[in-house]
Amino acid sequence: MLDVQNLKTYFTTRGGAVKAVDDVSLQLDKGDALGLAGESGCGKTTTALTIMHLLPSNAEVLSGKILFGDVDLLTIDEERLRKEFRWKRMSMIFQGAMNALNPVFRVGDQIRQAILTHEDIAKASAWERVEELFSLVGINPDRARDYPHEFSGGMKQRAIIAMSLACNPDLVIADEPVTALDVIVQAQILELMRSLREKLGLSMIMITHDLSVIADTCNKAAIMYAGKIVERADIVAIFKHPEHPYTQGLIANFPSISGEKKGFEPISGSPPNLISPPAGCRFHPRCPYAEEICRKEEPEIVEIKRGHFVACHPKK
Amino acid sequence: MQRIKLKGYEKSIRKFWGQYMESKLGLLGLSILLFFIFISAFAEVLAPFPVGPMQGDRKAILKPPSSKYVLGTDELGRDMLSIIIHGGRVSLTIGSLATLMTALIGTLIGVSAGYFGGRTEELLMRFTDVLLVIPGLPLMIVLASILGATFWNMIFVIGILGWTGTARVLRAQVLSLKEKPFIESARAIGASDARIIGRHILPNVLPLIVAQMVLRVGSSILSASSLSFLGLGDPTHLSWGMTLHYAFSVGALFSNFYWYLLTPGFCITLVVLAFTFVGYALDQIVNPRIRRR
Amino acid sequence: MGIGTVAIKRGVNAIVLIGIVTVINFFLFRVMPGDPTAMMISPRMTHETRRIILHKFGLDRPLHVQFLRYIQQLLKGDLGISFIYQRPVLDLIVERIPNTVLLLLSSFIITVILSIITGLVAAWRRGSKIDISLIVFGLTLHALPIFWLGGLLILYFSVQLDLFPVIGISTPWLEHPNMFSYVADVLHHLFLPMMTLGVGNIGSLFLITRNSLLDVFSEDYVMTVRAIGVPNRTILFRNVLRNAMLPLVTIIMMRLGFIIGGAVTTETVFSWPGVGLLIFRSVMQEDYPVLQGVFIIITISAVLANFLAEVIYGYLDPRVRYE
Numbered sequence: 015m016l017d018v019q020n021l022k023t024y025f026t027t028r029g030g031a032v033k034a035v036d037d038v039s040l041q042l043d044k045g046d047a048l049g050l051a052g053e054s055g056c057g058k059t060t061t062a063l064t065i066m067h068l069l070p071s072n073a074e075v076l077s078g079k080i081l082f083g084d085v086d087l088l089t090i091d092e093e094r095l096r097k098e099f100r101w102k103r104m105s106m107i108f109q110g111a112m113n114a115l116n117p118v119f120r121v122g123d124q125i126r127q128a129i130l131t132h133e134d135i136a137k138a139s140a141w142e143r144v145e146e147l148f149s150l151v152g153i154n155p156d157r158a159r160d161y162p163h164e165f166s167g168g169m170k171q172r173a174i175i176a177m178s179l180a181c182n183p184d185l186v187i188a189d190e191p192v193t194a195l196d197v198i199v200q201a202q203i204l205e206l207m208r209s210l211r212e213k214l215g216l217s218m219i220m221i222t223h224d225l226s227v228i229a230d231t232c233n234k235a236a237i238m239y240a241g242k243i244v245e246r247a248d249i250v251a252i253f254k255h256p257e258h259p260y261t262q263g264l265i266a267n268f269p270s271i272s273g274e275k276k277g278f279e280p281i282s283g284s285p286p287n288l289i290s291p292p293a294g295c296r297f298h299p300r301c302p303y304a305e306e307i308c309r310k311e312e313p314e315i316v317e318i319k320r321g322h323f324v325a326c327h328p329k330k
Numbered sequence: 331m332q333r334i335k336l337k338g339y340e341k342s343i344r345k346f347w348g349q350y351m352e353s354k355l356g357l358l359g360l361s362i363l364l365f366f367i368f369i370s371a372f373a374e375v376l377a378p379f380p381v382g383p384m385q386g387d388r389k390a391i392l393k394p395p396s397s398k399y400v401l402g403t404d405e406l407g408r409d410m411l412s413i414i415i416h417g418g419r420v421s422l423t424i425g426s427l428a429t430l431m432t433a434l435i436g437t438l439i440g441v442s443a444g445y446f447g448g449r450t451e452e453l454l455m456r457f458t459d460v461l462l463v464i465p466g467l468p469l470m471i472v473l474a475s476i477l478g479a480t481f482w483n484m485i486f487v488i489g490i491l492g493w494t495g496t497a498r499v500l501r502a503q504v505l506s507l508k509e510k511p512f513i514e515s516a517r518a519i520g521a522s523d524a525r526i527i528g529r530h531i532l533p534n535v536l537p538l539i540v541a542q543m544v545l546r547v548g549s550s551i552l553s554a555s556s557l558s559f560l561g562l563g564d565p566t567h568l569s570w571g572m573t574l575h576y577a578f579s580v581g582a583l584f585s586n587f588y589w590y591l592l593t594p595g596f597c598i599t600l601v602v603l604a605f606t607f608v609g610y611a612l613d614q615i616v617n618p619r620i621r622r623r
Numbered sequence: 624m625g626i627g628t629v630a631i632k633r634g635v636n637a638i639v640l641i642g643i644v645t646v647i648n649f650f651l652f653r654v655m656p657g658d659p660t661a662m663m664i665s666p667r668m669t670h671e672t673r674r675i676i677l678h679k680f681g682l683d684r685p686l687h688v689q690f691l692r693y694i695q696q697l698l699k700g701d702l703g704i705s706f707i708y709q710r711p712v713l714d715l716i717v718e719r720i721p722n723t724v725l726l727l728l729s730s731f732i733i734t735v736i737l738s739i740i741t742g743l744v745a746a747w748r749r750g751s752k753i754d755i756s757l758i759v760f761g762l763t764l765h766a767l768p769i770f771w772l773g774g775l776l777i778l779y780f781s782v783q784l785d786l787f788p789v790i791g792i793s794t795p796w797l798e799h800p801n802m803f804s805y806v807a808d809v810l811h812h813l814f815l816p817m818m819t820l821g822v823g824n825i826g827s828l829f830l831i832t833r834n835s836l837l838d839v840f841s842e843d844y845v846m847t848v849r850a851i852g853v854p855n856r857t858i859l860f861r862n863v864l865r866n867a868m869l870p871l872v873t874i875i876m877m878r879l880g881f882i883i884g885g886a887v888t889t890e891t892v893f894s895w896p897g898v899g900l901l902i903f904r905s906v907m908q909e910d911y912p913v914l915q916g917v918f919i920i921i922t923i924s925a926v927l928a929n930f931l932a933e934v935i936y937g938y939l940d941p942r943v944r945y946e
Contacts, residue, residue: 066850068846068849068850095852096852096854097852099852100850100851100852101850101851101852102852105850105851106850108843108846108847108850110843111843113842113843113844114843114844114846114847115844115847116844116848116862116866117844117866117940117941117942118865118866118869118939118940118941118942119862119865127848127851127853127861128851128853131851131852131853131854131857132852161941161942163941163942177847177851460640460643460644462877462880463640463644463880463922463925463926463929464644464647464880464922464925465879465880465881465883465884465921465922465925466880466881466884467880467881467883467884467885467887467888468880468883468884468887468902468917468918468921468922469918469922471887471902471906471914472651472652472914472915472918473651475906475909475911475914476651476652548766552766552768555768556768556770556884556887556888559768559770559888559891560887560888560891560903560906561903561906561907562906571768574768574770574771574774577774578774578891578892582774583774583777583778583781583782583789583892584782584789586778586782586783588778591771591774591775591778592775594771595767595768595771595774595775598766598767598768598771599763599766599767599768599771600766602765602766603762603763603766606762606765606766607762
């Protein structure tokens with residue numbers, strides 16, 4: 015359904031070009047939930063914004079294709095994108111969704127505006143849809159008349175989810191949807207997203223730095239580091255047989271109640287500067303297995319097993 | 331060779347100046363101000379003709395600009411250029427002194443409200459609110475009429491009404507400073523309120539006060555010129571506003587004495603703009619709010 | 624809670640303020656150095672006459688008695704008699720209020736419309752040449768004495784180009800066959816003073832609009848509506864404008880006094896027969912009852928205008944209703 019090929023998005027800054035997304039490729043089939051994981055600043059959000067065509071003015075897409083079905087989103091004109099794709103085929107739940115609602119308008123009105131932007135129906139019918147959406151996400155439909163500041167954090171998140179479903183999209187991109195919430199509410203929201211996905215047959219891209227969230231909701235995962243995809247596979251493969259040292263580091267630090275007690279082994283070093291990333295493999299300064307070739311050559315992404323892609327020089 | 335160790339505050343002055351130099355507007359404003367201050371200071375030397383009421387040239391009343399009288403003459407035959415030069419001194423002095431008064435009152439009220447909080451704060455802020463609602467110029471007009479139109483009265487009238495903005499800004503700043511750990515530790519040590527305010531709070535709000543003051547001089551000068559224009563200025567101290575008042579009263583508008591009207595107003599605008607630029611540059615450096623858009 | 628509660632709270636606040644202001648007004652005019660009664664009774668009268676009138680007006684009574692009298696008179700609408708015109712002050716004021724209101728309202732509309740348009744253009748094309756020139760222009764307008772701007776406009780458009788009349792609200796010797804011609808004449812006279820006040824007050828309003836818009840543009844909820852696919856124009860007029868206008872209302876509230884002051888000097892320059900010109904004349908002629916009366920009326924109007932602005936703000940920003 016969604017095929018991202020060799021995407022490159024750079025930002026122009028005073029210090030130079032920030033290579034935020036550097037040759038990223040992803041694939042999503044209908045009904046998939048892809049977890050896009052990585053540290054802050056590794057390019058996950060920028061990838062999402064590029065797909066949604068919401069980049070700021072200092073960003074530029076240098077190359078690549080974003081095939082939604084058989085349409086390349088990067089080449090169609092803005093009007094067509096707006097009318098056919100925005101919210102109707104793909105929607106997004108932004109990072110820090112707390113502020114995604116305009117404080118001076120009622121929550122229901124804002125969702126209704128989303129519906130009316132794309133469908134020519136009566137205002138009253140649209141309001142009914144809004145109330146249905148509220149029930150769907152577990153909020154009392156009467157609350158649609160309230161203003162955002164009257165909602166709790168968890169409720170706001172549910173409202174945002176409701177908004178993202180307003181036009182029955184095929185794909186929902188969720189950027190850190192539960193990061194700002196406490197653990198119990200987190201679990202509730204994730205459960206909600208899981209059941210909605212099932213009920214509505216949604217495809218999803220779940221962006222987060224928290225692997226537990228991915229484990230909970232996704233069936234595929236892609237790990238990003240410094241603007242590049244380092245590993246991509248289905249969820250069981252990632253957790254049981256991580257191939258890339260970075261992934262292994264992340265999984266290793268993943269605490270498990272049932273597993274044995276082990277100390278934390280944080281990955282040494284810090285994320286690289288994206289204006290001038292390290293030569294060769296971008297992870298090599300922090301990699302415990304780094305060899306000569308890693309310092310010189312960038313590894314290609316290779317399908318080592320069926321459906322399991324890694325970008326790493328094979329150990330000799 | 332002896333090594334010269336820079337003291338702490340000398341270093342920060344250098345740093346500040348370095349930052350200030352980066353602001354083109356700030357430098358422009360500063361140069362304009364220095365120009366006017368220079369002219370005002372040396373008015374007696376620079377003005378080509380005397381400006382006493384009896385010293386006008388009776389044969390050159392209300393003449394347009396010529397080679398002798400570069401900016402024309404007024405209704406008493408006095409040279410406009412000289413009047414403007416002297417007027418600058420009056421206007422700048424009134425503006426600065428009134429602002430000084432504003433700063434003192436504003437600091438007193440703002441710091442007290444922010445530091446002591448509680449009833450004091452509420453009372454002071456209520457008081458500030460009342461003053462904010464009353465329209466400024468009419469109140470100044472009333473005060474000036476009652477007290478009489480003299481140089482010092484004008485300074486007083488402008489100063490006593492302009493401190494509200496400064497008080498508010500300072501109170502906000504003090505409120506945020508109060509929470510900082512170094513204040514708490516000073517209190518734990520047992521320092522008295524006076525000591526804390528004097529040693530810890532005031533030095534930290536000083537830059538903000540200065541930035542506020544610079545911005546306020548502009549509006550003080552504008553208020554002074556409005557009051558003078560309406561006839562409430564001191565006739566013995568010819569400010570730019572008063573010059574405009576006389577221009578108006580001799581019918582400069584009807585009779586097209588454009589030289590009488592253009593120059594004083596232009597100078598007022600230029601000086602106020604200069605203060606605005608400088609104040610803006612200072613504000614950029616000094617204001618704790620960092621906005622990134 | 625809702626808008627009603629906001630209105631009531633603010634209304635009570637306004638009434639308290641009016642009370643305070645009335646008291647201030649009372650004491651203000653009695654602090655004159657020298658003879659405090661010179662405020663009430665023209666010093667031009669003979670000593671005997673003054674004594675008689677002093678007694679008649681109860682000005683030889685203790686202060687608190689005078690104060691009560693003062694309140695009584697205020698409530699009756701008695702603001703005293705003008706020294707110069709020998710007519711009730713209230714009448715003088717009431718005659719001139721419509722002229723001032725006309726000037727203030729028309730110029731206010733111009734100020735707001737121009738500020739919003741220029742603020743929008745500047746924010747939309749941030750950093751461009753037009754943005755920078757608008758900022759410089761706005762700062763210059765802010766630094767101009769408004770009455771000087773009026774003088775300049777008169778010099779150029781009235782005296783040099785003879786396009787507009789120089790002063791007044793209507794041509795005195797002209798006979799008007801119908802209402803239409805009178806209105807046209809008034810409008811002809813209104814144009815320059817209206818533009819003076821209208822443009823002169825733009826200064827800070829433009830800057831605030833621009834900054835407020837820039838802030839709102841970078842908010843998450845704007846990105847959300849862009850993602851939804853709402854067309855740009857709708858975003859601007861529906862989702863952005865309301866949020867961006869909030870600081871504008873606040874600033875207008877704060878600058879109300881300044882706007883009124885500008886009206887005073889502008890009326891003086893144009894001899895526009897309004898309340899501002901009355902203040903000027905009463906200052907020049909030492910007509911203190913008029914000055915006192917106008918001052919209290921202006922101040923009460925300012926308090927009421929403030930109250931109105933607070934209620935409007937409460938309507939625009941729902942967060943305020945739930946304190």
